[in-house]
Amino acid sequence: MPLKKNIKRDSRAGGPTIATSVYDRLRADIIIGSLEPGHRLGTDQLRGRYDVGISPVREALNRLLAEKLVCFEDQKGFHVAGIGEEDLYDLIRMRCWAEEIALRESIAQSTPEWEESIIVAYHRLSRTPRSAQSEKFEFNPEWEVLHREFHTAFLANCGSPRLLAHCQLLADQSKRYRQLAASISYPTRTERDEHKTLMEMALSGDVEAAVEAHHAHLRMTLEIIIGSGLSLPTGKIAV
Amino acid sequence: MPLKKNIKRDSRAGGPTIATSVYDRLRADIIIGSLEPGHRLGTDQLRGRYDVGISPVREALNRLLAEKLVCFEDQKGFHVAGIGEEDLYDLIRMRCWAEEIALRESIAQSTPEWEESIIVAYHRLSRTPRSAQSEKFEFNPEWEVLHREFHTAFLANCGSPRLLAHCQLLADQSKRYRQLAASISYPTRTERDEHKTLMEMALSGDVEAAVEAHHAHLRMTLEIIIGSGLSLPTGKIAV
DNA sequence: GGAGAGCTTATATTCGAAAATATTTCGGTG
DNA sequence: CACCGAAATATTTTCGAATATAAGCTCTCC
Numbered sequence: 001m002p003l004k005k006n007i008k009r010d011s012r013a014g015g016p017t018i019a020t021s022v023y024d025r026l027r028a029d030i031i032i033g034s035l036e037p038g039h040r041l042g043t044d045q046l047r048g049r050y051d052v053g054i055s056p057v058r059e060a061l062n063r064l065l066a067e068k069l070v071c072f073e074d075q076k077g078f079h080v081a082g083i084g085e086e087d088l089y090d091l092i093r094m095r096c097w098a099e100e101i102a103l104r105e106s107i108a109q110s111t112p113e114w115e116e117s118i119i120v121a122y123h124r125l126s127r128t129p130r131s132a133q134s135e136k137f138e139f140n141p142e143w144e145v146l147h148r149e150f151h152t153a154f155l156a157n158c159g160s161p162r163l164l165a166h167c168q169l170l171a172d173q174s175k176r177y178r179q180l181a182a183s184i185s186y187p188t189r190t191e192r193d194e195h196k197t198l199m200e201m202a203l204s205g206d207v208e209a210a211v212e213a214h215h216a217h218l219r220m221t222l223e224i225i226i227g228s229g230l231s232l233p234t235g236k237i238a239v
Numbered sequence: 240m241p242l243k244k245n246i247k248r249d250s251r252a253g254g255p256t257i258a259t260s261v262y263d264r265l266r267a268d269i270i271i272g273s274l275e276p277g278h279r280l281g282t283d284q285l286r287g288r289y290d291v292g293i294s295p296v297r298e299a300l301n302r303l304l305a306e307k308l309v310c311f312e313d314q315k316g317f318h319v320a321g322i323g324e325e326d327l328y329d330l331i332r333m334r335c336w337a338e339e340i341a342l343r344e345s346i347a348q349s350t351p352e353w354e355e356s357i358i359v360a361y362h363r364l365s366r367t368p369r370s371a372q373s374e375k376f377e378f379n380p381e382w383e384v385l386h387r388e389f390h391t392a393f394l395a396n397c398g399s400p401r402l403l404a405h406c407q408l409l410a411d412q413s414k415r416y417r418q419l420a421a422s423i424s425y426p427t428r429t430e431r432d433e434h435k436t437l438m439e440m441a442l443s444g445d446v447e448a449a450v451e452a453h454h455a456h457l458r459m460t461l462e463i464i465i466g467s468g469l470s471l472p473t474g475k476i477a478v
Numbered sequence: 479g480g481a482g483a484g485c486t487t488a489t490a491t492t493c494g495a496a497a498a499t500a501t502t503t504c505g506g507t508g
Numbered sequence: 509c510a511c512c513g514a515a516a517t518a519t520t521t522t523c524g525a526a527t528a529t530a531a532g533c534t535c536t537c538c
Contacts, residue, residue, distance in 0.1 A: 012314075012491095012528075012529080013528080013529060013530085014530095015530090016313055017313045017490085017492090018491080018492070019491075019493065019528095020313055021493090042518095042519070042520090043519075043520070043521095044518090044519075052492090052522095053492060053493055053494070054493085054494075055294070055491075055492050055493070055494090056491080056492070056494090058492085058520090058521085059297065059298075059301055059492095062301035062302050063301050063304055065302055065305050066304050066305035073395065074254075074255055074256045074259055074520095074521095075251075075252075075256065075498090075499060075500065075520065075521080076499095076500075076519095076520080076521095077519075077520060077521095087400075087401075090399050090400055090401045090402075091401060093399060093402075094399060094401045094402055094405070097340050097402070099318050101336050159478075160332060160333060161326075161329055161478045162326075162329045162330060162333045162478045163329075163332075163333055163336070165478040166333070166405070168363065194270055198387045223523095237400075239400045239404045251498075251499080251521090252498080252499060252500085253500095254497090256521065256522090257521080257522070258521075258522090279486095281489070281490090282489075282490070282491095283488090283489070291522090292522060292523055292524070293490095293491095293522090293523085293524075294521075294522050294523070294524090295521080295522070297490090297491085298521085298522095307501075313490095313491095314489095314490060314491080314528090314530065315489095315490080315527055315529095315530075316490060316491095369530085
């Protein structure tokens with residue numbers, strides 16, 4: 001259950017507003033799945049859940065529209081955006097396009113610093129456990145941060161702030177699917193090996209091999225979920 | 240000056256909320272430039288400008304974050320996102336990438352309906368005046384709607400809702416630059432000819448020619464603004 | 479002269495009640 | 509039983525005052 005503390009008690013000077021804190025927690029709850037796709041986000045409900053007033057709740061909800069994790073309709077309020085098979089296809093496809101461009105640009109402008117950042121990111125990621133618990137999959141926030149840094153390292157040299165931002169946004173939108181895939185495939189999938197391959201291919205300078213390895217990695221989420229035969233909840237998709 | 244009516248007087252049942260109306264007007268004012276890049280968006284100021292309460296103003300501002308037309312900092316409020324030369328380069332480059340993919344996919348899956356939608360959109364656009372006034376450039380909302388429909392027609396067959404949405408978002412983000420370019424180049428630039436070329440190239444089935452014509456068209460905004468020697472206001476860019 | 483503390487002013491944020499709107503329930507009629 | 513309209517209930521949205529925070533200004537001390 002939600003941890004109901006520290007939002008009101010301490011001074012916020014120089015720190016996040018209540019609205020920003022609610023935003024962070026709402027976002028995390030949607031990504032982890034404790035607020036499920038399609039779920040109504042009623043202001044009274046959230047007020048109770050996060051122990052805050054209506055105004056910060058509404059501010060947070062409006063801000064979450066930017067990430068397409070939330071849908072909104074005038075006078076009908078907000079609900080968690082849906083997920084679905086077709087959307088997953090589209091999202092992975094989109095990620096392959098965007099990240100291919102960024103990867104190609106990054107390799108084309110390869111520098112020693114870029115290469116080193118990938119190696120360091122791989123090293124950090126590989127010494128962190130994928131799951132917070134070993135018997136069953138449990139979201140590990142630390143691994144997630146390092147995982148994002150690892151993947152960002154490949155794209156960071158592309159020279160386009162907007163492209164990089166877009167790749168990040170797509171990665172964020174993939175998180176819900178990735179959590180699902182992780183809980184299905186854990187502990188069978190050896191992501192560490194996949195990450196090593198990505199690094200080696202990128203550092204080899206063989207653009208086509210690097211791109212293909214990258215695509216294969218992104219598609220794994222799709223294959224795991226579709227292969228599981230799991231029926232994804234429908235509900236309105238936000239793109 | 241802002242038209243201060245019809246927000247409070249009529250029942251809103253089934254229609255847009257006050258917040259949504261403010262959002263629309265704020266957005267339009269930013270794009271047209273009456274709210275300039277870098278401009279502080281104080282809640283008291285906007286309250287007076289749009290004759291509404293603080294809550295709808297804040298709701299609208301939070302929603303505008305999604306389109307990167309507005310920047311926000313906890314406790315420091317909102318301001319209009321900046322524009323700049325480097326950002327313009329990046330944005331055009333990004334648009335070229337994204338729209339190239341969408342155009343290639345659309346041509347690859349060409350259908351008679353797709354072709355017809357382009358022809359109809361061209362016809363509608365070409366019989367509408369670019370400027371609301373002939374002696375000098377004045378924003379013509381009708382032309383803008385048809386212009387967007389024309390460009391969307393080319394990409395709509397790409398089969399990816401997310402890619403199409405992203406192209407739309409990039410086009411929205413380009414609007415400020417496009418208004419600027421239009422006021423510089425009017426009436427010299429003959430956009431109608433450019434649009435005709437785009438149509439012909441796309442319908443010819445020559446993918447490379449169509450893509451190149453498309454890129455050239457997108458780059459015109461960049462060339463007009465850079466060629467004018469105009470110094471773009473700086474200020475924080477939102478990507 | 480510069481740095482820091484304290485005070486004042488401006489404005490961002492939050493509060494929670496009131497107003498507006500949507501949804502559900504109930505009763506009447508054909 | 510089905511449909512419609514009215515009333516009741518639930519929820520969203522807005523209101524505007526109160527509270528919290530940042531920014532600017534002044535004074536004092538080293």
